[in-house]
Amino acid sequence: MAEIAVNYVLDKLTALLQDEMQLHREVKDEAQMIADELERIKAFLRDADEIEDRSHEAVAWVKLVREVANDIEDALDEYNLRVTRPPGGDLLASLQNITPSIKKIIARHQIATEIQRIKFRVLSIAEGHDRFRPENPMADIKIAPKTWHSRRQDALLLEEADLVGIEIPKKELIGWLLQGDTEREVVSVVGMGGLGKTTLVKKVYDDAEVKLQFKYRAWITVSTSFNMEELLKDLVRQLYKVKRKPVPQEVEGMNEAQLRTKINSFLQQKKYLIVLDDVWHIGDWDAVKLAFPKNSGSRVMLTTRHAEVASASCMDFNSDVTKVYPLNPLSPEESWTLFCRKTFEKNRSPDSNWKTASESILGRCEGLPLAIVAISGVLATKSIDEWDIIQRSLADGLQENDRLKSIKKILSLSYYDLPYYLKSCFLYLSIFPDYHPIDKMRLIRLWIAEGFVKAKEGMTLEEVAEAYFDELLNRNLIQVAGTTGEGRIKTCRIHDLLREIIIRKSSDQNFLTIVRENVMLPEKVRRLSIQKSMQDVQDKQRKSRLRSLLMFRRVDSQSKSYNPILHPLDLKLLKVLDLEGAPLEIFPNEIFKLIHLKYLSLRSTKIKIIPSSIGNLQNLETLDLKNTCVTALPAEISRLQKLRHLLVYRYEVQSYAHINSKYGFKATAHITRLQSLQKLCFIEADHGGNDIIKELGCLNQLRRLGIVNFRTENGVALCSSIDKLNNLRALSITSIEEDEIINLDCLSYPPRFLQRLYLTGKLEKFPHWISSLHSLAKLSLKWSQLRDDPVKSLQDLPNLAQLEFLQVYEGETLHFKAEGFQKLKILSLDKMDGLKTVIVDVGAMPLLEKLILQRCKLLHSLPSGIEHLRKLKLLEFWDMPAELIMTIRLGIEGGDYWKVEHVPEINTTYWTDGGWDVYSLYRSIDSENPAPTRSPYWK
Template sequence: MAEIVVNYALDKLTTLLTEEVQLHRGVKEEAQTIAEELERIEVYLRAADEIIDRSPEVKVSVNLLREVAYDIEDALDEYNLRIARPPGDDLLASLRNITSSIRKIRARHQIASEIQRLKFRVLSIAEGHNRFRPENPTADIKIAPKIWHARRQDALLLEEADLVGIEIPKKELISWLLQGDTEREVVSVVGMGGLGKTTLVKKVYDDAEVKLQFKYRAWITVSRSFNLEELLKGLVRQLYKVKRKPVPQEVEGMDEGQLRTKINSFLQQKKYLIVLDDVWRIGDWDAVKFAFPKNSGSRVMLTTRHAEVASASCMEFNGNVTKVYRLNPLSPEESWTLFCRKTFEKNACAPDSNWKTLAVSILERCEGLPLAIVAISGVLATKSIDEWDMIQRSLADGLEENDRLDSIEKILSLSYYDLPYYLKSCFLYLSIFPYDHPIDKMKLIRLWIAEGFVKVKEGMTLEEVAEAYYFDELLNRSLIQVAGTTGEGRIKTCRIHDRLREIIIRKSKEENFLTIVRENMMLPEKVRRLSIQKSMQDVHDRQRMPRVRSLLMFRRVDSLSKSYNPILHLPDLRLLKVLDLEGAPLEIFPNEIFRLFHLKYLSLRSTKIKSIPSSIGNLQNLETLDLKNTCVTALPAEISRLQKLRHLLVYRYEIQSYAHIDSKYGFKATTHITRLLSLQKLCFIEADHGGNDLMKELGCLNQLRRLGIVKFRTENGVALCSSIEKLKNLRALSINSIEEDEIINLDCLSCPPRFLKRLYLTGKLEKFPHWISSLHSLAKVSLKWSQLRDDPLQSLQDLPNLAQLDFLQVYEGETLHFKAAGFQKLKILSLDKMDGLKTVIVDMGAMPLLEKLFLQRCKLLHSLPSGIEHLRNLKLLEFWDMPAELIMTIRLEIEGGDYWKVKHVPEINTTYWRDGGWDVYSLYRSIDSEISAPTRTLELPSYWK
């Protein structure tokens, strides 16, 4: 871990020696001495990092080296800040020349003194580090790039793996939930961390039979330290989403007692299932239990590590009936099955007896804990048999007297220590997010880059390197888990298991990597990164924070409106590189931000900011500017000074019920935006403001990966096509016309970007764009208000990678025909507001992988798609405001109906817009075949955006 700090300081020193030609010769020589010594220290640190947990002497040495590396970084950043020339016009720059020269001379004198002092510290540490060098480093576990079999391409995650030993407990829990019509009962699952309690209960919660029986469901994560008020508000929000109705405004101002009363009142006379995941204390249960009324057949499920919590909650609600399921570790047979699946990929067992002997010995240390088995498998999958032997001996050391938890922790820690040094920082960085906070993959990657963790690889962008060599590596090692994916299969969010999170939080604290701020706490003397997850009140009055490089605040922060402002006034924050104020109650752009010369990442997402001052041009190192879901509608011309800007996000959605043509809002831009030659993501610019000049100049942005345009006009077509042909790296293109009948004219596009994966066209098309059928990389196509007269399926059916297809008012014909062998990779299909559509035909062999089918507002479609019975992989069928005649055909008791065609589909829902909200109904598969009241919590479909 210390190695990356040293490496980062070394990079900055190298840059100083290369670029600062006016440094005194003696200073350069001393800086060169430091650089050479740091290179030697790096080699030492690679060996030391592997044994630091077993050698106190090495730990002391590494800590000293880390601190001096931090001081080198601070000194160089301070120097760069002093010599930085504030941007301005030529006249103002000329007037400042004399002052600037004097400032630079002073800065060079100061850096000379600082470098001399740092050189003595480095040499002093270097002289002593041989005393700490391991005598026989080969005896310790080595991080080696050897791979005894091909690296797995698909991460087999614990949450999604072939879950060993889960069927029996799942069946029993479902039977407890569905048995009888007794009053509200509690069902508890208890077991140590890492056994898979949450995984098991989630499988039960998502079971089709459970969904059908419980009209109202909600999932709440409690965790060790939770905010009761926010927890109850989250529960209210989930319950209101079931009916697709907005949460009453007064809820935000309610206290805990009022919220409990609100929930209790809402649930009266309703059959519900509420899951409280990860309850730590009986008091936590006592704080929420009175929110749940004694409704017949209703259930509350708990997961907990503590048996007394499980039994107390059950006995109080269930009387003499104790429904506590004790989740036990896997049996040796089950452990072996999971181990082999994770370690040897498709092979059922170890390659030979030598492997098996070592595997059995290592597996014994896992104590049947699935998390530990998955973690150690991720390490062993890339090792040779000699390395397996070293790992087995390492795990055996000192464990005889330890209990199970110590053994498990050592196994999980091994997964961390086995990481290459450059991945350790990336992994520790995950602890910056609050417990159970969804971690957006692209946000995480941008933060890694801003922090300087990601190294350049020739021919790749930093984002591509971070995804392929950092994120995917952590995924393959099962250290992070997929939490959410997009329709076309891209990973959108990830999470980390709470046991691993506990370990990296502790290591972050030990190494002064990250400080998590909670209420009224004293901060360490030297803080590098701050994650504010509670209150920051009064911290600024007690201590200085001159070393802070990153400050992230999260939406669930207590008293946020009182705490964010003093932080920004701190003079210590001038070296800040990352500032994330998402969700803060800001209405005016804070002027303090413009003094942050080193700032690389700035997020003001979901604030109420309306305008950006021209001083934004001061932030010349800015790489990411995130203004999504703000009220910003224009950017000043000075934005063009941000030559390092890579991601510019300025847009918001406004959707009340169904999507409409102008539900997406971007920002006004002129051709000055095309001077930002480093841009990779630009969303969304208004075409009608910059006109053809802007559309034509977009071709200069040859690094663009994603481009979004709104308020597009027909006359912009030729100019935009000329630009698109130059954007060879484009992966996603979104175009929204200014009105429904405004034609998107892209016919003259002859050479589209060959690697385009996502295409969104919202507006009228005179004819289907001929070039789309040549884009073999396309994974998602969204067409809205196209008003085509010719069937578009013919041009789309042979696209080899198309996984999601969304149509909204696309085709005016009466029949859509999905032909045999067409759409071989399609998983999601949405047909919305096809006003003339009367018939949908699905040939056998068409769409063999289809999992989700949405039929919406097709008023003339009175029967199921012909051939829907061929879609054997269909998991979800949803009808939105569809004719009642169609819904009646799939009722079980209707003689001669179409129920037989969809009886293989696990989940069928009908949704109607009523009383200003969405009501969702699920179809019962029982004898009486009733259609239930609303049962699901759903967001508005992503294809409406």
């Protein structure tokens, strides 16, 4: 991983040598000497990284290299800080212009002194590696080309390959949950990390029969660093979401005792199932248990690593039998099945050459699913010769009987096997708390801002970072946590055992410091992850080396000041600042001094105004102001020539979405000077009008563009711009009113790579060019008011996976013809006021999984042919006619129940008295017999 730091410093040294022609010749020569020595050192770093787990000397040497690289970076950044004048024409800037030569002379003297000092350290390190450079056991191995057997689908969906041996414990746990109407009970699953406790309980939680019995369900991840108040608030939010009612505003101000009382009151007379995942201490259970009333038939499920937590929780609630399920390792047969599925290509088994090595390695995994999956991720990319090396290298860590240490050894092997450029990216995942889903795009932007992503010819940095992400996914080091309707990965997570390993490595390498409680910061802190409160940082020393500060908990719920966030720290060299959710109302002036800043997120704060001094941040690449109160940006934003992602918007949705529920910002014409922009969301077209719209075509790097308050007269100008945006992947246009026409008929060259299109507003006719968007995966049309059936123009799109219609078509019939919509998985039809009939031919939408029918008042019967949709998993009705719902009730003579009996889950929802009332019909379906395993009933 030190190679990343060295590469980064070499780039900076090269820039210094090229740009600073006035440096003294001696200084330039010494800087060049340092660069040359670092180039030589870099040649040894990759070998050292691969063996550092087996050589203390290698660890020590790599540490020295990393520290000197960091010191060089600090010196260069300090130098740039001193010689860079902030842009602008104010009085202070004018005064600073009077003596720039004096400042530069002083700065050059200081950098000369520092370079002289660093030179001797670099020479000492360069001489030292020859004395103890260990032999690299893999140096003589000819590495076979790596072929990635794609595991994207394994990650997107929890396949049976990850669930070997789960059916028996699943069946027993479901039996414990459903048997009898006893008073509230606790069911606990206990076992060491990596056994699959969470996976097992999640399958139980999502089981159709369990859903049928428990209307009120919630899943809470406790973990080691949870905040009880936030945990209880999350539980309240989940329960109110089930009821389709907004969370009362007073909940945010409640303390723990009040929240427990609120939950207890809400759950009275209700049959509930609450899962508390990853409970570590009996005190954690004691703090939450009083929130659960003694309702008949209700259940609480726990997963924990500690037997005393499992037994204590059951003894508190259960009247007779202690329902603790100890989860055991997989049997040898189950382990072999899992190993083969994850290591070898589908329908292929290992031959005799591979089998001996397979059995030896697998035997050392001792039936732990996580270890098997992790080691499989390494082996799947290796030749048979490399398998033998891996088999031998495992021996050192597997000689002891301590299973946890053995598993950590195996999992660490996955880390050491990573290419050098992925090690920093993987360690960076430890910056996120274990309870926090990791947003993929946020992660990618952070990687880039940190300097982990190396440019490749013909690819953007974001595309390179996506390739990094996919490689970690293929190695089973990260898991998909959430996806969009069209199948894009939205969030990811990392297993808790892997997190423990990389947190330790991050700390050992001074890569990251995590604040969870009262701590004294280390002497040299480069990245700081605040996971509790800045008040817990009891350190008066200013940390000038800090490069990244991310906060994942509200700093002080009683304070409206930013001082508790930034005051204890010296941030002058900061590159990343993420204060999402902080209690900020005024933009902190300290930020304007951070000239090295590349990533700034003030998402979900209460900031209203961005001062003109934002122009000082000329290295900024990401500015995230989503869900703030910002409505305009100053003209000085145009100075940020490196800005790539500009997010300034918020949503305000009550019951149903309305056309004015999305708010953007008032932009000036200067916005089109930001030539590096890739994401621009959302600009208000009624402010600046065609003058801005016409110039958007200059932003030829744009991947995503969002426009709100669009007017008909903007159409020609926008078409002219879109014709030039060849890299566009997502386009969103929202009219200023429902009857305002979106006129895009004159578009000559629709962006051929467009994947997502959102058109919200009236269309005089269906845009002809949409049917040529072969990359389109998601299409959302709202308030289109078309008179011709749009389905005809869309059915042949080869990659369309999600289709949303809201008040799109005024006709009486929608006809989905045979062979149409071959990739469609989600279809939503909302407020089609004239719609009376929906026809689905045999062969249409063969992959459809989710069908939503909403507010179609004249549709009194199921879509004709719905019985052909054999992949359908979820059917939802929202404010649909009672006559339609009656037709699918079991036992109604002449009804349509037979058409949907294959659908595992059916929901019907109505808006009444300011909230949603949900009636659900769940089914368990036998894979060989599509008849329900039990008679369904309405809840």
